[in-house]
Amino acid sequence: MERTAPDEPERAGPGRAVPEGTDPEQERARELVAGATRVVVLTGAGISTDSGIPDFRGPNGVWTRDPEAERLSTIDVYLSDPEVRRRAWLRRLDNPxxxxxxxxxxxxxxELDRQGRLHLLVTQNIDGLHLAAGHDVEDVVQVHGSLPEAHCTACDWSGPTEEVLDRVRAGEADPPCPECGGIIKPRVVFFGEELVARDVERAFRAAEEADLLxxxxxxxxVHPVARMVPIAAGAGVPIVIVNGSETEMDFLASAVVRGSISEVLPDLVAPAR
Structure with a gap:
């Protein structure tokens, strides 16, 4: 879809001028969202920064400020070095x-979900905030896992991460699995681990089925999940990108909106004016 050039008249749709002071890109995005009934959403770290959770590679990101944090989330290092696990559990105590x-x-x-128009929500985040907002777990694909959940790397045991942290607070530096004594980690994808194939396949399939991404x-x-955008574009699905800065796929979007996500997004999904 051809984007409006800066020197062309601003329009909000056929025969309707954009109200004075309105961002034409935001208005276009709002129209696309309002007209969609099978919206597939892909979220990244930027949606959670206003909740006090830093991103990973931005100027104040976790990896940027503390390169060792990435090492603590590398699976081979984590499994082989008890000291790394000890430091990792201590850091998790203070996770925002x-x-x-x-x-x-x-x-x-x-709200989009309550309107009955959310087909699937795919998130790269591990913070669990989409579920805390009220989404059914079956409607959310957490492609990088879930920090609030823990599991044993040697057996089928799983449980709340908070319970493992209680053991750390009680003095266990590297709490072993209560079932087999194996190594426990949060149910998140570490560096060196593969994503769950069925989650990726479900995300890709939804991108083709949507009437808006x-x-x-x-x-x-971050790949492979970022491929949802070109997959949607290839299927003729309109794409709206909302972010605080440029993305690598802005050129594929029908509308690109810049700004604070917690301010922009409520306007995009609000009932039609």
Whole structure:
């Protein structure tokens, strides 16, 4: 779809001028969302920053400020070095995700769900805030896993991460599995681990089935999930990108909206004016 050039008249749709002071890109995005009944959403770290959870590679990101944090999330190192696990569990005690609450951006997507127009929500985030906002777990694909859940790397045991952290607070530096004594980790995808194939397949299939793909708070640089955008484009699905900065796939979008996600997103999903 051809984007309006800066020197062309601003339009909000056939025969309707954009109200003075309105961002034409945002108005176009709003029209696309309003007209869609099978919206597939892809979210990244940017939707949670207003909840106090930093992103990973931005100026104040986790990896940017502390390169060792990436090493603590590398599976081979984690499994082979008890000291790494000890430091990793200590860091998890202070993870902002434990006190974070869904912000207006998360709640806007929940409103889209309540309207019956959300086909699937795919998130790269591990903070669990989409579920905290009220989404059914069956409607959310957490492609990188879930920090609030823990599991044993040697057997089928799983349980709340908070219960493992209680053991750390009680003095266990590297709590072993209560069933087999194996190594416990959060149910998140570490560096060196594969994504769950059925989750990726479900995300790709949904991108083709949608009548709108809404990418929120992601630079679309993390693969394979970022492929949802070209898959949707190839199927003729309109794409709306909402982010605070440029993404690698803005050129594929029908509308690109810049700004605070917790401010922009509620307006995009609000009932038609």
């Amino acid at each position: 995700a434990w006190v974070a609450e869904p912000n207006a951006g998360h709640l806007a997507l929940r 809404l990418a929120v708070g992601t630079t679309l640089a």
